[in-house]
Amino acid sequence: MANIKDVAERAGVSVATVSRVLNGRSPVPATREKVLAAVRELGYRPNVLARALRTARTRTLGLVISDLRNPFFTELADAVEQEARSLGYSLIIGNAGESPEQQDDQLRTLLDRRIDGLLVSSAGTGSAVLREVLAAHTPLVLLDRALPGLAAPCVRAEGSAALAELAAHLTALGRRRPAVIVAPAGTPTGDERLELFRTALAAHGVPLPDARVGSAPDLRPEGGRRVMRELLELPEPPDAVLATDNLMALGALDEIRARGLRVPGDVALVAYDDVAWFAHTDPPLTAVAQPTRELGRAAVHTLLERIEGREAPSVLLPARLVPRRSCGEQPTAQARGRGSA
Structure with a gap:
């Protein structure tokens, strides 16, 4: 079986350097990669x-x-x-x-x-x-x-820049009645995302009243669907919804479809936390992606x-915004020119 000296010789470093890498204390990425490659090649345990x-x-x-x-x-x-x-x-x-x-x-x-x-x-x-x-x-x-x-x-x-970009994106698409499906009351991330989005919308002159903020009972699709149902029954239902969790966004999408409404035709939908299969939903979901x-x-x-x-x-x-088709598509410069003719 290989020992730590064998690893050091294979990587061309000292035993002390190998020890530092294995303890997570190597400040030089290239050295760390050399040592870890030697560990893998030798099967060192x-x-x-x-x-x-x-x-x-x-x-x-x-x-x-x-x-x-x-x-x-x-x-x-x-x-x-x-x-x-x-x-x-x-x-x-x-x-x-x-x-x-x-x-x-x-x-x-x-x-x-x-x-x-x-x-x-x-x-x-x-x-x-x-x-x-x-x-x-x-x-x-x-x-x-x-x-x-x-x-x-x-x-x-930290999502302030991504949510500011989202507010600008929705405003450019003409969405003026946004709503938020927030995590259960007291969840720190949900509260923070709500306030950041509200501030970002205000910079564009778009209000987010409490009536268009719904707190889900849990971070599950069922919770998102329940809040989406309540939002769609408002006298002035939202034309855009941010769900502050990916599973709640799926529940919201289910409720929109169950009512015969279209995304993004009737309501835009955005999920906080991107997952790989959001690119393959119908339509693909716009999301705030965390690293x-x-x-x-x-x-x-x-x-x-x-x-x-x-x-x-x-x-x-x-975090960063990943725009997809669930909010609608901004008109191209050529289309805008035709519209103003």
Whole structure:
């Protein structure tokens, strides 16, 4: 079996450099790639048991994800697992199912496994167990959802620029009655997305009254469909809807179709959180895309910094707008010229 000296010789670096890379502390990407390539070629596997006895570490990370049924979180968990594995760490995943109680059960289970650190995409607004994690000095990094009052770094996307672009896009298409299907009350990401979108619309002179904001009971298609039903029954129904979660957007699309209405002819539809198959729906759905895989990789490296006892700042990565046909298509310059003739 290959050992760490074999890896160092194959990569043309020192044993200390290999150790730094495997501990997630190599500052030079090219060096990191050389070492990881040597690890793969030689099939090197660290002696985890011996290392754990020397360092009181298990080379195992824990991840509690909000809801593995949501394709955004599924991809996020996959990105975390791949990055952790490339750095010599195992990952144990717990699914919170958007339930604070289930989240706490998963946290306790992971802590019992003697993990080296925790990544948490929180269900709800936090819990006493998360505060216990910090009090016990277990390295903790929040992922996707910041929690007010919890002193832990958070790795997440920031959507102000994408939502400003969306407001401009809808306004250019003549949509003047937007609505929002927001996550259950108190969900930090849903509240933030609502306020950012409202501010962006106001810059174009487009109001977003509370009557056109509906809070879903859950982050599932059924919740989105229920709110869409209520919005379409308003005296002045919306001509554009932003669902602040991808599964809620699918439920909204189902309700629009069930009423014999057309997307985008009768109402434009936008999802926050893009997934690959949105490009293949009918019509393809416009979406705000978060840099999912980059978030997962950044979260692992932030957690490893905390495990090594170093301060690690929060990380904000920009989301982006992916326009597709569910909002309508802007007229070309030639078509605009014909219309003004």
